[in-house]
Amino acid sequence: MERFNLLINNFESLNKELKIVSTQLKKENKEFYNSIVENSTNYIAVIQEGKFVFINSKGLKLLRCTSSADIIGKNILDTIHADHQYIVIDRLATTSNLPITPVHLKNIRFDKTFFDTESNLIPFVYNKKPATLIISRDITPDLEYNTALQVEEKLRTDILNSFKEVIAFYSINHNIIWLNDAGKEQLNIKDDSYIGELCHNVWFNNNKPCMNCPVVSRVFVPTERIVTLNDNRIWMVRHTPLFDDNGTLTGFVEYRSDITEKENTKNELERSHARQIRAEIANSFGHIESDLTTGLQIWSHGAYNIFGHSYSENQTSHKENFVKYIHHEDSEQVKQLLQLTYNGKKKFDFIFRIIDANDKEKTVRGIGEVRIDPVTKNKKFFGVLQDITHISNLEKQIFDERQKYKMLAENAPLGLILTQNNKPVYINKTTMSWLGLKSLLDFEKIGFVGLFHPNDRKIAEELSLKLKDNNVPSPLVKKLRILNSNGDIRYIRLDLVNNTINCQKYVQTVLIDITSDVLKEKKQKQVAADALYMNQKNTILSEIESVLTKTLTDKKFSKSQKEFKKIFDIINSYKQLDKDWKMLIANFEEVHPDFFSKLKKIHPMLSSNDIKHCACIKMNFETKEIARFFNIKASSVQISRVRLKKKMNLSDSIDLRSYILSF
Incomplete structure (x- = not known):
């Protein structure tokens, strides 16, 4: 009996200890559970019964409550948008324990x-009573980001469609993913039926890839080549590889510029992979x-950056109107344009221009429109917005460089022509005056x-061929006549x-x-010729006079003295050495x-x-x-x-001809 009582006492003691341990475990589990919920x-x-009986700190923060008592x-319907209340009512009535698909709720x-959430409403037991457990994830930033991405994607598409050049995106399997409007026009298609087609089938009607195709060879660097399409048009084709975040090649972007008619391209598309493009968009938009x-x-995050504010994940709205940041000189015009848009x-x-929160002036391009919110009907x-400050500064720098060049060129006493691909892009006033032209169009x-004398146009044509590639092999000097x-x-x-202005190649013709x-x-040659002619004429006349004088001594011609005298008078009238020399001196001077x-x-x-000898040397007479x-x-x-050198007191080291030519 005593042994039985001892067993009973031991059992009761053990039972008490188990209860104490169980209570402690429940308490610890509850604290652990609460810490998980609170830190979620x-x-x-x-x-319970449609009302809140519990909410964690994240829920209080999202609902902007000061405490749980609020x-x-x-x-719960007081915290749900009217358009989404029916979803909550339906889920609260559900008693099934089967997995339930998350729903989108506007809170x-x-x-x-x-704010928007992705919510799970699960049947639950709380304090031994039926309840519904709500677990919601804030998706407002995701929706905002997706909206911004859609707008930016549309803007980028509009920009790509504004190009006259063909722009295409290809997969690594040769399939066309996207074409801009210029590409569709080239292929004479209006819908998206080309998507998924093999690029060589679409462009060249070939069953096999083109030779040296970078899509086939998996070229990992930008390439450039010239191809001819079926219509015999010549295209400059550039391929830029696209990579994913892991550095894996995913496709190519192709940029086709029609160079058949030597159209100049002003912009290069996508020199690096898609990640760089997204980064540029994220930073500037x-x-x-x-x-x-x-x-x-x-x-959006980008808007905060543009206006010089820091951004946090929980910050989804801004109380200040962006108009307050607009530069005072542009403010009135922007407000008028916005009012027209609002209407x-x-x-x-x-x-x-704007002045951001850090008092920094920026240049911004804004594009926008008014729509009706499908939820609020407002x-x-x-x-x-795009921050184009760097573009604006670059354009200003280019403009300043061009103005500086133009100012120097306009004031130069020399003629100046700038050509690019054999087309004139600038001609200064001096050249205009010489040619009798009024504008660059003339x-x-x-x-x-056509500028040159007909007899010089063959040389001009040779020069023209060298202007086509904007690359003169070495400085060329030519003497030609212009009309x-x-x-x-x-x-x-x-x-x-060759000349380079703002990274563009030109040929500069001075x-x-x-x-x-x-x-x-020409005059000098004429003077020299006249001098020789005068000297030869007088020499010949003197020789004739000498022969006639000897002939006159012959008695046979004694009766003809009068006739001979007339001949001598004629000879003397043509000799007039002093008069000829004076005329020569006048022309020489x-x-x-x-x-x-x-x-x-x-x-x-x-x-x-x-002095006559020196004049002959100056006229380049030979000995x-x-x-x-x-x-x-x-x-x-x-x-x-x-003798002349001695008279002039010139040393032996001085060349007489060079010395006289220097006068």
Whole structure:
């Protein structure tokens, strides 16, 4: 009996210990469970009889409640948008324990703003009573981001469709993924029936890939090649590989520029992979959604960056109107355009300046329109902003460079022509004046070759061929004649050199007017020819006179003295050496002014024959020509030069011809 009582006592003692342990375990489990619920990133609540009986801190934060007392006992439908209340009512009535698909709910905060959640409503037992457990994930940032992406995607598509060049995206299996409008026009298609087709079938009607196709060879760097389509048009084709975030090749973007008619392309598309494109869009684009009824504005991450604000994940709205950041000089015009947009009269598309929160001036392009919100039925302005400050600054820099170049070119006394692919892009005023042209259009009509004298156009055509590739092998210098609109001839020296302005290649043709030099050279040759002619004429006449004088001594001709005297008078009238020399001097000084005065001033001891000898050297006479001029032997000319050098007190190291030519 005592043993039995002992067993009973031990059992009761063990039972008490088990109860204590069980109670402790339940307490620890409850605390552990509560810590998990409280620290959850999801909005968790328990509903009984349609009212809140529990909510975690994330739920309080999303509903913008100060404490649980604000929400406990409240009807859950008070926090659900009217359009979504039927979903909650239906789920609260469900008692099945089968897995339930999450639903999209639009929730109402205590401050009457909205947020979106992906919610699970699960039958549950709370405090031994039937209840519904709600687990919700805030998807507002995701929806906002997706909306911004859609707008940005449309904007990017519009930009790509604005190109005259063909732009296409291909998979690594040769399938066409997307074509811009220029590509569709080239293929004469209006729908998306081309999607999924093999690129070589669409473009070239080939069953096999093109030779050297980068899609086949898996080229991992941008490539460029020239191809000819079935219509014999020539295209410059550039391929840029596209990679995913893991660096795996996923496809190619193709950029086709029609170079058959030498169209100049101003922009290069997609030089790097898709990740770089997305990064550029994310950094420079921002999305703004403005409720015209409530005044509430929702800004995307990019919009916060543009206006100089920091961004947090929980920040889904902004109380300030973006208009307050607009530069005061642009503010009035932007407001007027926005008002027209709000009234539905036109879409907003304008470039303006802003002063961001950090007092930094930026240039922004804004595009937007007004739509009706399908949920609130309120008018909303949806806008996309692009920070184009760097583009604006670059354009200003390019403009300044062009203006600087133009100012220097316009004030230059030289002619200047800039050509690109053999087409004139600039011609300065001096050239216009020389050619008698009024505008660049007049120049384009006659063309580069048409500027020149018919006898020089063959050379001009050769030069024109070198202008086509914007690459002159080495600086070229040519002397040609040009004709103005009146048919007047001007002699020009052309210097052709390669030039690069703002990263673009040109051929710069400098025109130097050498008309006066050419005419002077012609005059000099004429003077020299006249001098030789005069000397030869007088020499011949003297020889004739000598022969006639000897003949007259013959008695046979004594009766003819009167006739001979007439002949002598005629000869003497043509000789007139002094008169001929004076005329020669006048013509010489026209070409070489001050030559004689300088020579006499520096060397006053020179005789008249010495001065004539110096003049012959200045006219580039050879030794034989000087001998003929003075009617002496060539050896005598050499002796005369030695004497002349002594008279002029020139050292042996000085060349007489070079010295006289320097005057």
